[in-house]
Amino acid sequence: MTTALTQTVGLTRPKTTRFNANPIIRIVLMLLALSAMSGLAIITLFIFKEGVPIIAKVGFRHFLFSSNWYPLEGEFGIFSMIMGSLAVTAGAMVVGMVFGLGCAILLTQFCPPRWVSIIKPAIELLAGIPSVVYGFIGVAILVPFIRDYLGGPGLSVLASSIVLGVMTLPTITSISVDALQAVPRTYGEGSIALGATEWQTTYMVILKAARSGIVAAVILGMGRAIGETMAVIMVAGNTLDVPHSILDPVRTLTSNIALEMGYAAGDHRKALFATGVTLFVIIMILNTIALTVSRRRSKGKVLAK
Amino acid sequence: MKYKIQTSSLNLHYGSFHALKDVFIRIRPRMITAIIGPSGCGKSTLLRCFNRMNERTAGVQIRGHILLDGQDISQTGNDLTQLRKRVGMVFQRPNPFPLSVFDNVAYGLRVHAMKKGAAVGKAVEAALRATDLWDAMKDNLHRSALELSAEQQQRLCISRLVAVEPEVLLMDEPCSALDPIATEHVEELMRVLAEKYTIIIVTHNMQQAARVSQETGFMLLGELVEFGQTERVFTNPADKRTEDYVTGRYG
Numbered sequence: 001m002t003t004a005l006t007q008t009v010g011l012t013r014p015k016t017t018r019f020n021a022n023p024i025i026r027i028v029l030m031l032l033a034l035s036a037m038s039g040l041a042i043i044t045l046f047i048f049k050e051g052v053p054i055i056a057k058v059g060f061r062h063f064l065f066s067s068n069w070y071p072l073e074g075e076f077g078i079f080s081m082i083m084g085s086l087a088v089t090a091g092a093m094v095v096g097m098v099f100g101l102g103c104a105i106l107l108t109q110f111c112p113p114r115w116v117s118i119i120k121p122a123i124e125l126l127a128g129i130p131s132v133v134y135g136f137i138g139v140a141i142l143v144p145f146i147r148d149y150l151g152g153p154g155l156s157v158l159a160s161s162i163v164l165g166v167m168t169l170p171t172i173t174s175i176s177v178d179a180l181q182a183v184p185r186t187y188g189e190g191s192i193a194l195g196a197t198e199w200q201t202t203y204m205v206i207l208k209a210a211r212s213g214i215v216a217a218v219i220l221g222m223g224r225a226i227g228e229t230m231a232v233i234m235v236a237g238n239t240l241d242v243p244h245s246i247l248d249p250v251r252t253l254t255s256n257i258a259l260e261m262g263y264a265a266g267d268h269r270k271a272l273f274a275t276g277v278t279l280f281v282i283i284m285i286l287n288t289i290a291l292t293v294s295r296r297r298s299k300g301k302v303l304a305k
Numbered sequence: 306m307k308y309k310i311q312t313s314s315l316n317l318h319y320g321s322f323h324a325l326k327d328v329f330i331r332i333r334p335r336m337i338t339a340i341i342g343p344s345g346c347g348k349s350t351l352l353r354c355f356n357r358m359n360e361r362t363a364g365v366q367i368r369g370h371i372l373l374d375g376q377d378i379s380q381t382g383n384d385l386t387q388l389r390k391r392v393g394m395v396f397q398r399p400n401p402f403p404l405s406v407f408d409n410v411a412y413g414l415r416v417h418a419m420k421k422g423a424a425v426g427k428a429v430e431a432a433l434r435a436t437d438l439w440d441a442m443k444d445n446l447h448r449s450a451l452e453l454s455a456e457q458q459q460r461l462c463i464s465r466l467v468a469v470e471p472e473v474l475l476m477d478e479p480c481s482a483l484d485p486i487a488t489e490h491v492e493e494l495m496r497v498l499a500e501k502y503t504i505i506i507v508t509h510n511m512q513q514a515a516r517v518s519q520e521t522g523f524m525l526l527g528e529l530v531e532f533g534q535t536e537r538v539f540t541n542p543a544d545k546r547t548e549d550y551v552t553g554r555y556g
């Protein structure tokens with residue numbers, strides 16, 4: 001297998017003598033690449049090995065569709081947490097897309113280019129703020145605000161969605177801006193010259209041309225939102241009920257693992273691994289759906305230059 | 306109306322650069338008018354005045370008048386969409402949208418909310434027939450326009466304009482990205498279209514200007530040096546600079 005791979009690598013690279021003359025470097029690079037991949041594979045294997053047996057023991061349907069999570073009594077149902085994760089992620093995506101994509105469109109289509117070079121790095125800086133700081137700001141400002149003006153305990157789906165949405169902004173904005181800037185100017189000119197308004201041009205031509213990049217931006221943002229833990233624990237309330245309104249508190253899959261791993265043992269610990277497996281599968285499914293949708297929509301519509 | 310487009314003392318500045326100097330030009334309707342001249346003399350700039358595309362560039366200042374059917378186009382105020390529907394533009398590099406062939410042609414109809422339902426399909430067919438694309442495209446309407454050949458793409462861009470029933474077609478070096486045979490085809494198409502539309506073509510290719518146009522203007526450094534019947538401009542130019550250029554003695 002190694003030789004087959006080596007040959008492939010050799011083929012895809014320009015054949016410079018220097019590169020071929022140094023098989024040691026090639027082997028080292030190969031090993032590094034393989035170790036990264038095998039790391040991923042080992043982690044996957046490990047959580048599945050730890051988690052899957054307990055799902056089988058509790059019963060697949062019971063595990064996924066029961067909301068009774070009483071680890072001490074051996075009741076492991078994570079339905080409320082699945083709903084919690086999905087609700088919070090969906091809310092975060094609404095916030096992230098409205099503001100992130102909106103910002104990207106505004107910056108690339110309606111602002112002088114100089115603004116982009118100032119505002120985009122500023123938004124990217126948001127990615128460097130530790131998530132606990134987001135959570136802290138959420139608890140200190142957002143949660144009391146929601147409690148006082150909208151009702152409920154404040155710690156809620158809404159608060160988590162807003163905090164997570166803001167956390168996905170750097171990803172969504174930055175990648176969307178790149179995708180929109182990569183659209184050839186001639187598309188926009190052609191549309192304007194046909195009498196379309198700037199806004200028609202943006203949503204009928206530019207957004208379509210940039211669609212694959214924007215989908216990628218949203219997928220990455222979604223990955224960040226569904227996997228985020230610390231900020232959510234701080235603002236979500238972490239109760240074990242299925243949320244009925246956006247003002248209800250929730251517990252997400254990630255929070256569940258982080259909150260209980262410290263003292264869990266035996267089946268409880270395994271059930272937390274199983275929670276991880278579920279999270280893993282949900283992320284895979286969401287990514288696949290997003291990719292298929294974008295691919296199907298653009299079928300027969302080559303998005304190259 | 307004797308002239309479709311008429312300018313008087315048209316001046317354009319890009320910042321401090323004087324790109325059009327007192328241009329006075331009269332374009333007759335339903336004819337092909339060619340504008341020739343060396344690179345950078347302002348041909349594209351002049352063309353882009355007629356559909357007010359220059360105004361999108363920062364730092365552009367325009368003085369003077371441009372009359373379309375006797376009406377000053379700067380008087381259309383903000384209704385640029387109406388003006389650009391009447392005065393369509395074909396670009397140097399074919400620039401179909403990254404949509405299907407059908408959606409490309411239907412684009413203008415949708416933008417101007419001109420047709421609905423089945424009428425859209427009819428209009429698309431008519432527009433594709435007008436550029437001789439229908440037979441090749443009727444089974445490929447849902448293919449991406451980007452998969453077509455360069456010539457087909459340029460024809461599609463012309464169909465896209467024809468669909469919104471314009472009056473003037475501005476063509477900025479429409480054949481420079483095409484091979485000689487495709488060029489010949491597009492020239493033939495222009496002759497047919499000139500029966501219905503007023504066409505202004507910018508070209509570097511003097512043979513092309515001589516072949517397709519009835520009137521020719523020669524520009525140099527932002528000035529319209531000479532304007533008149535194509536045959537006269539090429540065989541008996543009034544200005545020494547025109548003579549130098551058409552005989553190939555210019556730089």
Ligand SMILES: Nc1ncnc2c1ncn2[C@@H]1O[C@H](COP(=O)(O)OP(=O)(O)OP(=O)(O)O)[C@@H](O)[C@H]1O
Pocket residue numbers: 319322324342343344345346347348349350351362509
């Ligand atoms: N946006 C701009 N800003 C500043 N100067 C410009 C701009 N666009 C064009 N110019 C200048 O105006 C002059 C005329 O440009 P224009 O594009 O009209 O020339 P052209 O005759 O079409 O040339 P070509 O044959 O190369 O297309 C050129 O000297 C060019 O450098």
Ligand SMILES: [Mg+2]
Pocket residue numbers: 348349350477
């Ligand atoms: Mg030009």
